[in-house]
Amino acid sequence: MTSRTFDDPRPFQKQVIAALADSQLRANLSHATTTIRNKRAKVVGELSDWEALRDHGAYIKDLAQSTLPELIRLVQENVTKAGGVVHFARDKDEANQIAIALTKSYGAKSVVKIKSMATQEIELNKAFEEAGLEAYETDLAELIVQLGDDLPSHILVPAIHKNRSQIREIFLENMGKSGVPAPMGLTDEPKQLAAAARSHLRARFLESKVAISGGNFLVAETGSIVIVESEGNGRMCLTLPETLISVVGIDKIIPDWQSLEVFLQLLPRSSTGERMNPYTSIFTGVTDGDGPKNFHLILIDNGRSEALRDPVGREVLRCIRCSACLNVCPVYERAGGHAYGSTYPGPIGAVLVPQIRRGSIGELEKSLPYASSLCGACYEVCPVKIDIPKLLVELRSQSVDSARNAGSISGEKVLMESVYAAFKNPTLFRNSLEIARKGAALIGKRTINVAPPPLSAWTKGRSLPTPVGPSFRDWMKENHPENIVRGPKSKKRSSSSRSALGSLRAMAKFGFNLSKGIPNLAPQDSAKETKQTTGDQGRSTSVAGVTIDDFTYPINQIIGAGFQKPTAPLNSYNKAGVLSHDEVIELFIDRTIDYKATITRCSEAELPQTIDALIAKNSTTTVVISKDFDEALLGERARTISSLDDNLTYDTLDKINTVVTTTAVAVATSGTIILDGGKGQGRRAISLIVDHHIALVYEDQIVEVLPEAISRINHRAPQTWISGPSATSDIELERVEGVHGPRKLDVIVVERG
């Protein structure tokens, strides 16, 4: 299995040509982005406090940046306290070396991976391959990309450029080469394709020793990592292998759990267009008897502190990788992801990549800030209000300034300076317009269809109007001479005295290749601060990486040099619900059903027979419950076929039909139940491997909005947030239920008393 990486250094406008010519690709992209755009708009429209949530999301991220060194220290302290080890990697090579050394130190030859942008960014798969290790992707879309020896083209749905029949072919041809083959007679039904992925990966999940993840958020207050996903492959990787390595960018750190109540409302809606993604896993270090025994966190900088240095550009570090900007971008819709030449495509890529690669700007990086029409659709949907058009303009300005400082001359520069000279000087401006009019009169055409460069870039697809006919200025002179306001005579003339003709000559001389990139984006200070590195702590002494002091040194310097603290938003998002008790329950039921879970309502007294009826309906012959589950809640049938989870092996669990658990709290707005390992819930593996999950929710456990739930859960315990059965939307954005996690979810809403 090979691991392709982005290695085409050509500028965007060259790389895009292939995509523009591929009508199948454009159809796939248009269909997919339109679908997800509409889904997003619907679920965002349901929230009255969406704008306040965006303001708070932006604010929290800015706040985190301004206190980053302290937050990093807190993360290290809390992860270590919880039995994990934190490693610090300044760049991709350091990060890969640490991950490889750790993997080898546990005697593993391969790892299973959760979809992660950070590991894509550092090209971990390739580094593993070069070190003689295999890194298996388990997210459906990443699997499609890896099996097809392809490159990802979208942040959320890396295989968005493939349609179902293309995916079927990839599965049939390649699954057998690296594991369980696709079943014969596989059709291109998304449900069947998802099932093929399930059986291809099942054994791998149950056997793997080491898993590698990224992290959507890293909560400093407790050192907890948050991972949102849909299929359950993430839960498998986070729960089953003995060792877990998480690679997380420092931009993912948020201060506290209260921050999380904002981001977990913003992210799923912006990303998959769901009120909540099917699964959110949150864990802190290691937990006795539940999940991995070893946990390593690799915190990466990899250019982020360089981006932080720029007071305007640093806004990009707010990004939560939702990909809403890609889905609304008219350029992305035509270009697809590959033309952006990196792991981060679309509008966010165009502003992120040139900034985190300030040390190595090539033709591609120079071209990215120009790969936008500045239409503003991205800014409108960004959940953390990154003003992408503003950043694009900023990066263009830095690029021009740096070329100017370097003394380089381009046709574009000559043109822009000549136009400027004309705009500054009223006489020159009027004369230039007159010359143009006379020229047009000579040609005698209202439009021209063929023109020399640089205008050929225009005329190859569009005709160009000519300034034929009298000017507005003449019309005013004739009709309203009294309304012409003359400029004050005293006004100084522009110092530039270049004549219009002279400008034209100069332009011709430089030949103006407008599409040619402009040299050098300005790295304000690319001189890397190098300090003597000292040894690491704990078991990381044998691996690369640096100490926390070395790691935070440049960040401290940037913040120490004067860093504007953000001001808190004046508006407030909804911290509590407004509905009555009955309405909240109704809403919870509606929203849970909407995500394809089944709801049954009963009283406490009816619970045993209700459970019995559900297992009968499912033809269940074996049931598992946690050791502290109250058996009195089970009916007679369930009790006779149930076993207590006394550390059952994963293989044993895989053969059990149904798991029954209680719940910590449930959120009505998103139809989410939250398990935090409390009484009757058991360890994470039982509600993951078993294919049918019955969850009991008491009416008084249901709250209306997410912030109400946050205070009710045990923050340090491993958590699973569940919204419907496992699902994927990786095939043409069509949601199908049932991948790696339980394929069936029954929720029983129980009335107390």
Added chain:
Amino acid sequence: MKIGLMITCINDALYPKTAIAVVKVLERLGHSVYFPEEQSCCGQMHLNSGYRQEGIELAKRSIEIFSDFDYVVSPSASCVGTVREVYHNAAKATHDEQFEEIALQYSPKVYEFSEFLTDILEVEDVGASFPHKVAYHPTCHSLRVTKAGDRPTRLLRAVRNLQLLEIEKQDSCCGFGGVFALKNSDTSIAMGSDKFTSVKRSGAEVLCSLDNSCLTHIGGISEKMKSGIRVMHLAEILAHTGDQK
């Protein structure tokens, strides 16, 4: 009420009839419009393509030229949007506090033409007649920066004999984007062709918008395709009365 007309550099060079139309409509409504002849460009072209210092100079120059007016009216959402947002961003990024201050004071009196009609003059029916099928394309800057909303379509609905048609995916960018149209001409043309296809599908004879820059792009494709679909600025449609063809 002293109204200054900021016709914009592109109209000055290529679309005098749009500027004439603005004057005619405002005159018909009983207002005199003044034209400071020293005006050239608001600075957008330079600001958005990275030539920030030049852009700021042009912006300051434009502000000075229009400083004596109660209102500045411009037939371009894009240029008005530049005054409202890009000036501020450029001032912030260059720590030019003086520019930030004058831009802040200047921008509230600058109005895009359709806003000026509906919000300041409080008219929707400007006495126009235009017996054609017209589709309206909300340009990105009128949609997301000046937030014109339904102002232009309210004005169009009040035009006699005009049939207003809708185009699919109207909120999607046409692909002009200033320097984008040249630096990324292939993508720009791909976007413009999709936009043109939806205009054509609407059955419109005329495509109308608040920005001649975008119309140059879509109209250029229409012309190249010899489709016969014309592009017109909103002001030109509103300037039409019964006695014209």
